[in-house]
Amino acid sequence: MKKLFYSLLFIFICAGLQAQEADLRKMSSMIAQKLHTAYKANALHKTDKRRSEAIFALVKLQKGDNDDALLSRGCKIVDRIGDICFTMLPVNSIAELSADSRVIRMEANPPMSVLLDSVQKSHNLIPAYEGKDLPQAYTGSGVVVGVADVGFDFTNPMFLDKEGKSRIKSAWDIYTGKGEGFQGIGSLYTTHEELMRARGTCDTTQYHGTHVMGIAAGSAVKGGKYRGIAYEADIVTSLAMLSGYTEDNLKSLIEDINRTLEDGNADPYWSLYFEDDLSLSGTMDILAIKHIFTYAAEHNQPCVVNCSWGSQMRLVSDYTLANEIFTELTGPGRIIVCAAGNSSDTDIYRVKLNGEILETPLWFKSSMTPAITLRSSKAFSITMHPDIDGFGTIALSSADIPLATEDSVFEQYIYKGDETNRFGVMNAAKYIMEEGDTAYAMTLQLPDTKLNTYNSPSLNLKIEGEGAVEIMGQYDCAGFTRFSLNPKNCPYTVSTPAAYDDAIAVGFTSNRNELPNIYKDTIKASYNLNEEGKIVSWSGTGPTLSGNIKPDISAAGYNIVSAYSSLLRKGYYFAEEDVYKPYIIDSLSYDGKPYYMYVMSGTSMSAPVVTGIIALWLQADPTLTPKQIKELFAKTATHPEEDETYPNNRYGYGVIDAYKGLCEILNLNTNIPDFSDRQPQRLKISVDNKKLMLNTNTEVTVSIYSLNGHLQRRTTTDNGVVDLSDLQPAVYAVQINSDDPSATGSTLIRLQ
Numbered sequence: 001m002k003k004l005f006y007s008l009l010f011i012f013i014c015a016g017l018q019a020q021e022a023d024l025r026k027m028s029s030m031i032a033q034k035l036h037t038a039y040k041a042n043a044l045h046k047t048d049k050r051r052s053e054a055i056f057a058l059v060k061l062q063k064g065d066n067d068d069a070l071l072s073r074g075c076k077i078v079d080r081i082g083d084i085c086f087t088m089l090p091v092n093s094i095a096e097l098s099a100d101s102r103v104i105r106m107e108a109n110p111p112m113s114v115l116l117d118s119v120q121k122s123h124n125l126i127p128a129y130e131g132k133d134l135p136q137a138y139t140g141s142g143v144v145v146g147v148a149d150v151g152f153d154f155t156n157p158m159f160l161d162k163e164g165k166s167r168i169k170s171a172w173d174i175y176t177g178k179g180e181g182f183q184g185i186g187s188l189y190t191t192h193e194e195l196m197r198a199r200g201t202c203d204t205t206q207y208h209g210t211h212v213m214g215i216a217a218g219s220a221v222k223g224g225k226y227r228g229i230a231y232e233a234d235i236v237t238s239l240a241m242l243s244g245y246t247e248d249n250l251k252s253l254i255e256d257i258n259r260t261l262e263d264g265n266a267d268p269y270w271s272l273y274f275e276d277d278l279s280l281s282g283t284m285d286i287l288a289i290k291h292i293f294t295y296a297a298e299h300n301q302p303c304v305v306n307c308s309w310g311s312q313m314r315l316v317s318d319y320t321l322a323n324e325i326f327t328e329l330t331g332p333g334r335i336i337v338c339a340a341g342n343s344s345d346t347d348i349y350r351v352k353l354n355g356e357i358l359e360t361p362l363w364f365k366s367s368m369t370p371a372i373t374l375r376s377s378k379a380f381s382i383t384m385h386p387d388i389d390g391f392g393t394i395a396l397s398s399a400d401i402p403l404a405t406e407d408s409v410f411e412q413y414i415y416k417g418d419e420t421n422r423f424g425v426m427n428a429a430k431y432i433m434e435e436g437d438t439a440y441a442m443t444l445q446l447p448d449t450k451l452n453t454y455n456s457p458s459l460n461l462k463i464e465g466e467g468a469v470e471i472m473g474q475y476d477c478a479g480f481t482r483f484s485l486n487p488k489n490c491p492y493t494v495s496t497p498a499a500y501d502d503a504i505a506v507g508f509t510s511n512r513n514e515l516p517n518i519y520k521d522t523i524k525a526s527y528n529l530n531e532e533g534k535i536v537s538w539s540g541t542g543p544t545l546s547g548n549i550k551p552d553i554s555a556a557g558y559n560i561v562s563a564y565s566s567l568l569r570k571g572y573y574f575a576e577e578d579v580y581k582p583y584i585i586d587s588l589s590y591d592g593k594p595y596y597m598y599v600m601s602g603t604s605m606s607a608p609v610v611t612g613i614i615a616l617w618l619q620a621d622p623t624l625t626p627k628q629i630k631e632l633f634a635k636t637a638t639h640p641e642e643d644e645t646y647p648n649n650r651y652g653y654g655v656i657d658a659y660k661g662l663c664e665i666l667n668l669n670t671n672i673p674d675f676s677d678r679q680p681q682r683l684k685i686s687v688d689n690k691k692l693m694l695n696t697n698t699e700v701t702v703s704i705y706s707l708n709g710h711l712q713r714r715t716t717t718d719n720g721v722v723d724l725s726d727l728q729p730a731v732y733a734v735q736i737n738s739d740d741p742s743a744t745g746s747t748l749i750r751l752q
Contacts, residue, residue: 022405023098024432028107029316029441031057032404032431034279035094053091055279057108058286058321060084062101069102078257079183079287081328084321086287088257091279095405105434107321108281109496112242112309114150114208114604136687137731137748138662140230140615143622144169145217146292146305147608148238148285151206153565154195157590158218158228159235166192167219170295171237172288173201177252182291185256186239200567201239203249207565211600212308213237214563216608217615222588226561226597229612229658230619236295238288241280242309250280282497285309286325289336293329302333302622306611307503308604310341310495312348313545315375315472316431316439323500330502332623337611338503339603340551341495341540347481348473349492352380358463361387362473363482364446369426370478372471374398374440375433380465386423386447387458390416394424398465401440404429416447423447423459444478458482470545488529488537489650492544494551499544502626504614507539508557508606509640509655515559515599518584523599528558534640535650540603542649551652553633555613557606561585564598613658620665636660636677662748668733671709675735680745683736687724687749692734694720696743703735727751 024032034055061069061083070077070085073093079086089097089106097103153159154168161167174186181188189195201209217235218228241253289305296303330336352358364370374380376398385393392414402408413424428442446457463469472492473479481487498505510532514524529537536558542550564584586597617632618624624632630653637654639646647653663669663677679685684695694700694717702722704713712732715722728751735746 021099022095024403024405025434025436026098026103026105027094028109028318029314029404029431029439030108030110030279030281031055031089031094031106033429034091036404036406036429037091053279055089055091055108056281056283057087057089057106058084058283058325059087059089059097059106060104060321060324062104066102069097069100073097078185079290081290081325084325084328086283105321107318108279108283109317109319109322110282110311111280112240112282112285112311112497114242114309136685137750138616138619140217140233140612140619142301143230143233143615143618144236144292144296144299144301144303145230145233145611145615146236146238146289146296146303147209147213147216148240148288148292148305148307149209149212149309150203150240150242151201151565152209152213152237152239153200153207153563153567154189155199155593156210156214156563156566156595157221157588158214158226158563160219166195167217167233168195168235168237169299170291171195171198171201172291173198173239174241174256174284174288175202175239175249175252177255179256179259181256182238182294183287184259185253200565203239205568207568207598208308208604209237209239210565211562211598212306212604212608215560215605216306216612218563222586222597226586228562229609230615233612233615234301236292236303238291240288240307240309241282241284253280282311282322286322289329293334296334302618302624304335304337304611304614304618306337306608307497308339308602308607310339310498312341312343312475313472313492313494313496313499314441315373315470315545316441317496318434319496319500320434322497326497326500327502330626332625333618335614335618335624335626335629336497336503337607337614338498338500338505339495339540339607340498340505340507341493342538342602342604343475343495344489344493344541345487345538346473346475346477346479346483346493347487347490348475348479349490350471350480352463352465352469352471354468355466358461358469358471360461360480361458361482362461362478362480363458364444364478365476365483369443369445371441371443371474372478373442374469374471375437376465376467376469377437378465378467380463380467380469383462385460386414387460388416388447391423391447396425398430398438398440401428401430404431413445421447486529486537489535489539489541491541491649494540494542494544494649498540499542499548499550501548504553504610504626504629505540505551505652506557506603506607506610507541507551507554507651508536508601508603509534509539509554510536510558511556512559515585517582517599518586518596519582521582523559523583536601539650549647549649549652552630552647553610553637553652553656554654555606555609555656557603557609558601559599560601560605560609561597561599562605564596566593566595610656613656613661616658617661617665620662624665632661632664636664659747663746666707666733668707668709668746671707672705672733672735675705675733676744676746678745679747680736680743682740682742683745685734685747685749687751690723690725690727690751692722692724692749694722694736696720696738698738698740698743700736700738700743703737705733705735707731707733724751
């Protein structure tokens with residue numbers, strides 16, 4: 001009876017709020033859409049109870065004690081960074097909140113996706129143990145490498161130390177429903193025993209996070225054949241709320257949120273907001289990053305977080321608060337690395353300039369339901385004509401399209417033959433953006449593709465009007481160049497959050513196009529249309545919609561070998577019909593259980609290469625900021641195409657050079673005359689029992705320096721052995737000179 005009273009009270013409040021005029025400038029498009037959906041549900045009375053929905057969003061308040069603006073309207077604050085709150089936002093409070101002067105902005109965007117293409121585009125490359133070419137003195141020790149992702153296998157030997165204990169210091173699984181994790185959500189595992197009991201995160205159809213974490217910070221396995229870049233770093237993981245979660249996952253998460261937010265609250269009807277639906281968003285992914293930085297702050301360690309996920313920049317999407325939070329989260333010893341995306345093989349962007357007319361074809365992939373977005377400060381008209389005989393033309397004006405919060409839907413179709421063979425606009429809505437422009441989103445219905453000449457339907461698009469109009473297609477679905485022509489490195493394809501100002505955005509290069517799998521078959525990579533050693537043809541390409549150059553840097557990401565999850569559900573793991581089976585490169589046995597090394601490609605793989613290298617740099621200088629790291633890129637990155645200007649929107653500053661970066665951080669080129677900023681290409685260098693070992697029988701001169709530039713030893717050897725027993729434990733710079741250029745260069749060693 002008590003619950004019925006509060007339900008009726010809630011319905012009465014919602015009915016009153018429908019009349020409240022919403023300020024669209026204060027909300028992102030996803031929030032506006034949710035408000036529109038709630039209005040329609042409450043107005044139509046098509047269910048036996050009114051819709052009660054909440055969305056996990058970022059809300060920025062005016063400075064000062066203004067939490068009551070949220071709390072008095074049934075909102076729940078999960079966490080905060082300054083004046084930006086991570087908020088459970090009742091949808092039927094959105095309109096009233098937007099009219100409150102204490103509320104500056106409300107923002108949510110759809111959940112992100114992992115950034116790789118595990119079947120269509122290819123797999124492979126030089127193994128992630130390319131870490132063997134990194135300086136011996138810097139291994140990530142003392143640095144936190146964070147990975148926010150899905151599909152973690154905690155038991156994998158790549159995440160254990162030499163004693164068999166987990167190198168994972170904290171792991172947050174949001175989907176367990178136990179209410180014992182970060183901010184009372186999910187579970188938090190902080191000991192070896194807890195991690196081994198959990199075995200991994202509960203998303204048993206995913207393996208992405210295991211592979212990514214192995215690249216960034218995996219321990220040596222198979223006798224050192226495979227290892228990650230920062231192989232002695234402390235690992236912290238967060239299960240991100242990426243697309244692909246199950247209903248059971250969401251149910252467990254909702255139970256935790258209800259339990260946590262009801263504690264100590266006077267609102268007995270809070271849980272009613274979740275009876276129908278909870279709309280999650282990319283907000284949860286930002287909370288996952290915050291968990292990692294919180295651990296690093298509590299343990300006074302520098303930290304770099306890897307985010308190998310993202311989504312397309314869209315003209316209707318605003319990321320103002322998310323971008324601001326990335327700036328707040330980052331700083332000295334706090335770095336976020338993001339994959340730039342894998343869809344620059346779709347030509348998605350055009351602009352109609354002031355006073356001009358834009359006429360262009362728009363091509364589609366036949367299996368998709370495409371969406372396009374437009375943005376302008378002035379009115380315009382559109383005509384669309386399918387490239388199929390017998391279809392007429394659709395004509396509409398931007399003024400015809402309703403606001404997203406209006407209780408109406410815009411549809412317009414033309415037909416050929418019967419009601420099933422039609423082309424048109426299934427839905428269209430407009431959004432008032434924060435800076436005053438108007439953005440438009442349209443979902444299109446395609447006609448019968450068998451009637452099209454090209455196997456890939458198209459339309460002729462014409463935009464007219466006085467002002468400039470931007471138009472954007474959709475990754476792998478709607479583009480301005482025919483897909484069969486294989487466009488490459490198309491602009492405006494860098495993903496978010498890589499597009500954010502203070503994120504380190506990473507593109508990827510190819511370094512090996514084929515390698516043998518465990519069955520002795522050759523895996524050949526054919527999808528990349530660019531030369532080996534250059535940027536991959538589908539690596540995310542800038543600029544951003546605000547005109548900034550992205551990516552910031554590039555790294556190897558083509559055909560990377562790393563750990564594979566052993567926890568996948570039956571049907572995902574080594575079933576005979578498993579399409580992933582041919583991409584197993586190697587196997588090992590640990591504690592009586594088989595584990596496999598797997599090959600994948602994408603900016604999902606190049607991002608953790610950069611993450612691991614930055615961990616090495618943070619070990620050398622724990623105070624590095626995103627700005628200083630970009631300055632290091634500018635000074636030390638290599639340039640695969642010398643005729644290009646750097647930075648540019650394909651490579652950023654170029655390809656990351658870990659060793660040159662370390663030399664720059666340690667000022668070795670300044671402290672030590674004639675010091676090489678490259679390691680010897682031919683020599684294998686190691687330290688064994690205080691002896692420097694070089695695999696050469698030719699005469700070389702070896703100079704040993706302290707990092708402040710003082711010469712400690714200079715000797716000539718023809719057997720490749722230099723005794724260092726009289727030197728104190730420390731990191732030393734070693735310069736090796738020889739008549740052979742391939743045996744000349746420098747390195748760093750650590751004596752213990």
